[in-house]
Amino acid sequence: MEIKEITEGDIRLLIPSKRRMTRKDVVFYNRYMKLNRDLSVSIARVLKPERFCDLLSGTGARGLRVSREAGVGRVLLNDANPNAVGLIRKNAEINKLDVEITNKDAGSLLSEERFDFIDIDPFGPPVAFIDPAIKALENNGVLAVTATDTSALCGAYPRACRRKYDSLSLRTDYYNEVGLRTLLGYVIRQGLRYDVSFRPLFSHCTRHYFRAYFRGRKSRRDCNESLQSLVYLQHCFNCLNRRYSPLDGWVEECECGHGFANAGPLWSGVFADKEFCSGVMEELEFSERGFELVDLVRGEQDITNPYYNIHRVFHRRGISARPTSEMIDSLSGIGFMAVRTHFSGLGLRTDAPVREVYSIL
Numbered sequence: 070m071e072i073k074e075i076t077e078g079d080i081r082l083l084i085p086s087k088r089r090m091t092r093k094d095v096v097f098y099n100r101y102m103k104l105n106r107d108l109s110v111s112i113a114r115v116l117k118p119e120r121f122c123d124l125l126s127g128t129g130a131r132g133l134r135v136s137r138e139a140g141v142g143r144v145l146l147n148d149a150n151p152n153a154v155g156l157i158r159k160n161a162e163i164n165k166l167d168v169e170i171t172n173k174d175a176g177s178l179l180s181e182e183r184f185d186f187i188d189i190d191p192f193g194p195p196v197a198f199i200d201p202a203i204k205a206l207e208n209n210g211v212l213a214v215t216a217t218d219t220s221a222l223c224g225a226y227p228r229a230c231r232r233k234y235d236s237l238s239l240r241t242d243y244y245n246e247v248g249l250r251t252l253l254g255y256v257i258r259q260g261l262r263y264d265v266s267f268r269p270l271f272s273h274c275t276r277h278y279f280r281a282y283f284r285g286r287k288s289r290r291d292c293n294e295s296l297q298s299l300v301y302l303q304h305c306f307n308c309l310n311r312r313y314s315p316l317d318g319w320v321e322e323c324e325c326g327h328g329f330a331n332a333g334p335l336w337s338g339v340f341a342d343k344e345f346c347s348g349v350m351e352e353l354e355f356s357e358r359g360f361e362l363v364d365l366v367r368g369e370q371d372i373t374n375p376y377y378n379i380h381r382v383f384h385r386r387g388i389s390a391r392p393t394s395e396m397i398d399s400l401s402g403i404g405f406m407a408v409r410t411h412f413s414g415l416g417l418r419t420d421a422p423v424r425e426v427y428s429i430l
């Protein structure tokens with residue numbers, strides 16, 4: 070395998086020089102995931118874990134950055150691929166970082182050791198790793214999960230979503246929010262089986278992936294409380310109305326007379342903790358994009374209704390679209406909350422019902 074050296078964050082990193090290699094020697098490095106790793110570093114700085122597990126480490130980029138840039142004392146980097154582990158060792162060496170490195174299947178590692186921060190960054194869905202990670206997570210520990218199978222989560226492949234996430238999906242105009250909420254709902258539901266309540270600390274959708282950080286707390290009371298936010302989403306493709314419905318109480322018909330389409334179970338609560346976001350922003354001094362993203366996510370947590378795609382709303386009324394900022398001003402002017410969303414530049418998050426949104430057009 071031919072390798073080249075790059076710099077990411079504060080570390081030197083050896084990565085495969087060819088983008089396409091044979092299956093046998095492929096070691097995965099994706100430069101578009103740098104933002105994802107920048108955020109991991111800042112979050113590790115805020116949380117200061119005792120023992121961080123980079124479960125699916127690839128080149129070691131994330132775990133090594135957490136060790137150097139967040140100053141976490143005990144970092145374990147693991148990968149099942151021996152070529153990846155060879156590269157992780159070299160990367161640890163050239164950066165003079167004292168970390169643990171293992172070459173194990175993720176499941177067996179998690180059955181042997183415990184951590185207070187477990188990072189799961191797989192190819193595609195994270196579902197196979199969630200259960201063993203819950204068992205290996207210390208009480209009050211943090212679970213970080215990436216999912217790149219956005220087409221399943223966002224409604225393009227509904228049967229894949231049923232199989233992997235045990236959830237109904239829908240291709241709505243706010244499909245990426247449905248996808249993120251489905252992922253959150255899945256992890257939270259898995260925790261409930263062990264009386265572990267997972268509270269989202271921060272989550273986002275960027276490019277082709279979802280990423281979520283949860284605090285896991287052993288508490289039956291908290292689990293029962295989170296049951297209230299595990300719901301179905303009901304969407305009307307006629308008037309774009311949407312509502313969350315308890316699992317035992319969905320309604321057949323929208324107020325416009327058309328039938329609702331349903332998605333879920335999914336998480337209807339906040340997908341980030343505002344105070345936590347502020348802490349992360351303080352640690353994100355070198356990433357302007359990261360700072361903007363966390364700021365947007367923080368700003369949208371007071372409204373949990375899915376966002377409206379402004380173009381879709383105007384198109385529905387057959388009139389040309391106006392800027393999102395004008396819509397925000399108009400809705401605020403009549404007493405509703407209205408903000409932008411990190412999910413889309415054309416997105417408007419508001420607590421106004423759909424008829425009020427139409428009324429201001």
Ligand SMILES: C[S@@+](CC[C@H](N)C(=O)[O-])C[C@H]1O[C@@H](n2cnc3c(N)ncnc32)[C@H](O)[C@@H]1O
Pocket residue numbers: 096097098099102106124125126127128129130131147148149150153173174175176190191192
């Ligand atoms: C998407 S890559 C990880 C990228 C890395 N986290 C980063 O930020 O650059 C997924 C990695 O998981 C490893 N992997 C896949 N299945 C595994 C398993 N069951 N146990 C351990 N490693 C596994 C692959 O070899 C691959 O290196």
